[in-house]
Amino acid sequence: MDLEALNVKLSYPLIITGVAAALIGFFWFVGRLFNRSKPFPRGLVAPAVLILVGLAVASAPPVIGKLVPIDLGPRDKMVEGERHLTLTGWDRKDYAFLASKPDTVVLQMANTDVTDATVALLAEYSKLRELDVSDSKITDAGLETIKKLPALTTLYLNRTAVSDAGVRTLADHATLKVIHLRGTAVTKEAADQFKAGKPGRRALIDEPK
Amino acid sequence: MPIPECPPGDTRLAYYFAQAVDLAYYNDDGPAKFRDQLGLEAKLISVGNTQVYVAGDDANIVCAFRGSESPTSIDGLKDWFLTNANNLLVLPEGRAGTDFAAAGVGARFHRGFLEALESVWAPFLAAVEAAYTQKERPIWICGHSLGGALALLAAWRLERAGFPVHQVYTFGAPMIGNAAAAAAFEKNLGGRVFRVIDIKDVVPKLPTISLTSNLYEHCPKELTVGQGTPAALAADLAPGDTIAPEAAPGVWAAVLGQIEAHFMNNYLSRLSQG
Numbered sequence: 001m002d003l004e005a006l007n008v009k010l011s012y013p014l015i016i017t018g019v020a021a022a023l024i025g026f027f028w029f030v031g032r033l034f035n036r037s038k039p040f041p042r043g044l045v046a047p048a049v050l051i052l053v054g055l056a057v058a059s060a061p062p063v064i065g066k067l068v069p070i071d072l073g074p075r076d077k078m079v080e081g082e083r084h085l086t087l088t089g090w091d092r093k094d095y096a097f098l099a100s101k102p103d104t105v106v107l108q109m110a111n112t113d114v115t116d117a118t119v120a121l122l123a124e125y126s127k128l129r130e131l132d133v134s135d136s137k138i139t140d141a142g143l144e145t146i147k148k149l150p151a152l153t154t155l156y157l158n159r160t161a162v163s164d165a166g167v168r169t170l171a172d173h174a175t176l177k178v179i180h181l182r183g184t185a186v187t188k189e190a191a192d193q194f195k196a197g198k199p200g201r202r203a204l205i206d207e208p209k
Numbered sequence: 210m211p212i213p214e215c216p217p218g219d220t221r222l223a224y225y226f227a228q229a230v231d232l233a234y235y236n237d238d239g240p241a242k243f244r245d246q247l248g249l250e251a252k253l254i255s256v257g258n259t260q261v262y263v264a265g266d267d268a269n270i271v272c273a274f275r276g277s278e279s280p281t282s283i284d285g286l287k288d289w290f291l292t293n294a295n296n297l298l299v300l301p302e303g304r305a306g307t308d309f310a311a312a313g314v315g316a317r318f319h320r321g322f323l324e325a326l327e328s329v330w331a332p333f334l335a336a337v338e339a340a341y342t343q344k345e346r347p348i349w350i351c352g353h354s355l356g357g358a359l360a361l362l363a364a365w366r367l368e369r370a371g372f373p374v375h376q377v378y379t380f381g382a383p384m385i386g387n388a389a390a391a392a393a394f395e396k397n398l399g400g401r402v403f404r405v406i407d408i409k410d411v412v413p414k415l416p417t418i419s420l421t422s423n424l425y426e427h428c429p430k431e432l433t434v435g436q437g438t439p440a441a442l443a444a445d446l447a448p449g450d451t452i453a454p455e456a457a458p459g460v461w462a463a464v465l466g467q468i469e470a471h472f473m474n475n476y477l478s479r480l481s482q483g
Contacts, residue, residue, distance in 0.1 A: 008297065008299050008320075011297055061297060062296075062297060065297055065298060070314075070315045070317065071314070072314055072315050073314070074314070075300075075310050075314045077302075077306060077307070079303055079304055079306070079307060080303075080304075084306075084307040084310075086307065086310040086311065086314055087314070088310070088311055088312070088313050088314065089312075089313025089314050089315050089316070089389060089393075090314050106307055108307070108310065108311045110311070132311060135396075154371060158397070159396075177371070178371035180368075180371075182397075200342075202371050202372075202373075204368070204371065204373045205373075207375075
């Protein structure tokens with residue numbers, strides 16, 4: 001487990017323990033102020049230390065959270081038994097490993113260096129339900145690969161160069177339900193045509209200006 | 210009164226949604242007030258400490274999130290200590306984690322707001338889906354304070370769930386995530402999110418007093434209501450280098466004014482003046 005995840009996981013116990021220790025230290029300190037059976041300033045040292053340690057423990061999670069660098073590698077998570085893979089905004093360039101993850105159910109890679117060739121790596125993705133290639137260099141040619149994905153229900157193409165003709169090639173897809181087309185040149189007519197193809201379909205498109 | 214037909218971000222629209230988020234603070238008599246004042250049939254969804262009205266008429270769907278309640282009540286204390294103060298920046302687990310990671314693997318969000326939204330998410334999504342399936346209409350989302358933060362996060366998740374978000378209006382909302390998150394929200398929701406703030410309201414500057422806070426950043430467009438500039442406000446708060454005894458009541462009034470600036474009544478009166 002990486003340090004950030006560990007910090008998040010331990011944050012509640014640390015904050016609760018720290019605050020509790022600081023509170024106990026506070027009451028101990030006040031008690032010592034009024035009951036001077038111990039010699040005066042020296043008797044206050046132990047409760048003061050407890051307060052400081054408590055505050056340090058309670059503030060550790062946010063401080064660590066700020067110091068630990070954020071991992072910009074691929075985010076590969078199993079969610080209810082399904083592989084959800086996110087590469088959007090990552091700091092790597094090599095997409096070749098995608099060919100070895102054909103069990104992926106959700107793939108998010110809204111990056112400008114994704115091309116039709118990257119999408120071609122997904123040919124064997126028989127379980128892929130959601131694909132986000134917004135902001136990528138995908139064209140209508142890439143949609144030829146995408147339309148053969150047998151389980152696809154949701155496709156994100158925001159701010160790409162796909163056209164009305166490309167969207168029409170998706171019309172007969174058996175499972176595709178939602179297409180995101182914001183920031184594209186796709187017309188309302190083409191979007192409506194897709195929606196009319198099967199009941200329950202939706203297309204997200206910008207309002208005409 | 211129906212939703213006014215005017216350009217996105219117009220003051221008249223902001224005033225309409227200011228009324229909606231004000232009504233979101235009501236419980237039992239909320240639906241009647243939504244009907245009387247805004248002509249909307251509204252349903253309150255309340256799970257744990259999060260409340261949202263899903264309302265609609267023939268032409269629109271309006272979702273209004275309730276903000277933090279006064280810390281003088283148990284619910285208010287929970288809002289402030291379990292939600293607002295819980296400001297570690299995280300990506301959540303589960304399906305919500307996938308949806309928010311779509312903003313980028315480096316995006317991080319306010320944990321308290323994420324948990325507050327998660328508690329109400331399933332019934333909220335079901336209500337929006339039912340309304341939208343019945344008839345496709347523009348979906349408007351709004352909220353005040355904590356509710357404004359939830360409105361933004363909900364807009365993101367609704368869009369990821371395939372429901373087009375028409376416009377979002379937040380009033381005195383705090384920041385919800387780090388710079389990567391704000392940039393992604395700007396890219397995807399920019400031009401549709403209107404963040405109404407009063408220059409005197411301090412909450413939109415939150416969370417800046419926490420240890421993690423300088424990592425937070427605001428997302429999209431800001432509409433300022435009320436007069437004044439940051440410099441004038443600073444002069445109100447500290448006239449001269451030191452505070453003379455006779456100026457002290459004025460300083461205290463300025464501080465109270467900043468707190469009052471956050472209340473929905475202030476936003477309503479500012480916006481009603483046009």
